[in-house]
Amino acid sequence: MDVNGRGCISGTSSEEEMDLRRGPWTVEEDLILINYIANHGEGRWNSLARCAGLKRTGKSCRLRWLNYLRPDVRRGNITLEEQLLILELHSRWGNRWSKIAQYLPGRTDNEIKNYWRTRVQKHAKQLQCDVNSKQFKDTMRYLWMPRLVERIQAAAAASSTANTTTTTTTTTATVAYHPINGDNSDIMASQVPSAGSNNDVGIAQVNTSFTPENSSTAGSSDSIGTQVSPVSDLADYYTTLQPNSYVDNFQASQVNYQESLTSPTGYFNQGLDFQAIDQNNMWLVDGDTSDNLWNIEDIWFMRQ
């Protein structure tokens, strides 16, 4: 095997570097990369790029493959469960996108990062606070995440109702989410996928239950710019991974959420007159269903 391990002449001449392509990938380039990896496998990206005849940097090839061309890449709207997981994991690890992505089969760190920056940070900006501030984190924890749970429940209930009349599917609307309890529970600590192993599960589920086509139309428009899959792939995934914990039931978590809702300031019990709040904040409850998780309560929360 040659120095590149790929049986091709290494060409690192400056002339080659001169005409390296940049910018959007063409269909032809995609096909070349896919075919080459199918035949030779991935890795050694610089030599891969040369041997495949792609006038791209190795990094560019790697990124294109991992974020776009990989067969198990899951494209389309992020489900409620995934949103919940992202919020929870981000609260634990911060901007460790690749680590967070390990828990979201088929999702890339880039996609999660984009989601965070475009959706979550947008709301932080609208609430006029720093995304890393305690206020914003509390708002997420005590308002947004409970709402997500409620919405997941609602979607699950609707789904199960439909199922009773149409099918005997045993899929349940459980999610791998541990109630927020202040210490930022070490959710799923025991089910951290080993590197490179989580994809297998993701592939199977993506192929059987998720396609870009159905992802764009499934469920009702809801949440933060996403659409709900009443019974998510993720739920199945965690049910599979951990049958005895974290997938127990929503009732317990909701009880805790209801408690947590009043724990920081107790403001939910204060009989607030939301009507009196500045009408200028109506952007929070406008027609954009993506913002439904954020409403007038958030303003109050932020002002506590």
Next chain:
DNA sequence: AAGCGTAGCAACCGCCCGTAT
């Protein structure tokens, strides 16, 4: 219909770390 602003996302950049030589 045209122009403008914004959101979303693909791709790039620079830094860092681990490993091979």
Next chain:
DNA sequence: CATACGGGCGGTTGCTACGCT
């Protein structure tokens, strides 16, 4: 031990589509 290289990561940029005026 020092250096080079490959690869991963987080942050940033730029393009495109879409909505609003």
